[in-house]
Amino acid sequence: MRAEIIAVGSELLLGQILNTNARFLSKELALLGIDNYYQSVVGDNALRLKEVLETAKKRSDFIILTGGLGPTKDDLTKETVAELFQTGLSYNEDALTSIESFFTKRNRVMTENNKKQALVLKHSKVLENHFGMAPGMLLEKDQKMIALLPGPPKEMEPMFLNQLKPLLELKMNHQATLTTRVLRFFNIGEAELETKVLDLIEAQSNPTIAPLAGDGEVTLRLTVKHKDANMAKLLLDETEAKITERVGDYLYGYDHTSLKEQLFLQLKKQNLTISAAESLTGGLFSGALTDFPGSSEVFIGSIVAYSTNVKEYHLQVSKEIIDGVGVVSEEAALAMAQSVKEKFGSDIGISFTGVAGPNKQENKEVGTVFIGIVGKEKEQSVTYRLQLHHTRQAIRERTIKYGCFYLLNELKRWNRKE
Secondary structure, rough: EEEEEEEOOOHHHHHOOOOOEEEEHHHHHHHOOOOEEEEEEEEOOOHHHHHHHHHHHOOEEEEEEOOOOOOOOOOOOHHHHHHOOOOOOOHHHHHHHHHHHHHHHOOOOOOOHHHHHEEEOOEEEEEEEOOOOOOEEEEEEEEEEEEEOOOOHHHHHHHHOOOOOOEEEHHHHOOOOEEEEEEEEEEEEOOHHHHHHHHHOOOOOOOEEEEEEOEEEEEEEEEEEEEOOOHHHHHHHHHHHHHHHHHHHHEEEEOOOHHHHHHHHHHHHOOEEEEEEEOOOOOHHHHHOOOOOOOOOEEEEEEEEOHHHHHHHHHOOOOOHHOOOOOOOOHHHHHHHHHHHHHHHEEEEEEEEEOOOOOOOOOOOOOOOEEEEEOOOOOOEEEEEOOOOHHHHHHHHHHHHHHHHHHHHHHHHHHHHH
């Protein structure tokens, strides 16, 4: 089954609201094994909507429309679909009663145009709206299926999940479904990652492999289509194994996770505590790690040492280091991490010092960053130098990501040695 999603509403074209419906529906259709090849947005104009629908009717088996079911003159979805599919409109008594009850309960006057929301396509399956007034509907005609759903996500999503999805599941009962796994990578560019697995991408059939670049991260989306869930998992596992054999050092997680979440989980798994000394990041690392419930089990505290004086008097960065190599240095990062670890009595100390910009500091270029990590054992002390290139805020945020990534790798290495 080939599906097409059409969002109706001039407010979408004007950027006044975000089209989150398309994202929701795309994901749900994929889970059902329904291929979604096209998506479009059209304003509240009958002629243009009809043109879009005519195109969709020629190339797709299943059309889903969201929006344009309201009471005003610019809500034209039902009327346009009725004209194109040559079917009439009639009042649905249950919907009309529900609308009248809505106004009665709120002691408000119901205007005549509100009745328009109770009009439905003749011979369609009516989908009740438990979170609004306009019902949805599913029409099957001319060997096509067309669903009309309300535009507001709070009405559309439960209507799809509770009413339309079960109907689609019955139709797709004997069809293969899609299973997706997202592999998340860091510290490797999209081009480099693709080069290392290019032959796998070019030879893909089932599963398919699709790279996608994000903010300093790259993902590979593996998608398999199969009737048997166990066989689908096996195919995904085999493909992942081929990929990780080449680029496994950069893999840090799956699906919707993040570097900071993975670090939190790894610290918790290894029963380790951490404290932080932050300069250029200004507390961003501490904030990131305390986003998660139960973070007090792993995070002890931090010192935001923005000025040189604070680094010297509160983190014991020696005068020799300050006058010799400066506070933006490998030596300063290591001293900061060691000191904060001792002050808070944590298992691990991590530090961030560098130049976020806009100007040079200690004759070091903007984007020069040092990350220090000190663990429980003497040999668990390491520093990393970065040269980042972006805006001030991006440099700070990427520094945190690198800190999480480097510490994650150190934790795994320490764990293997134990």
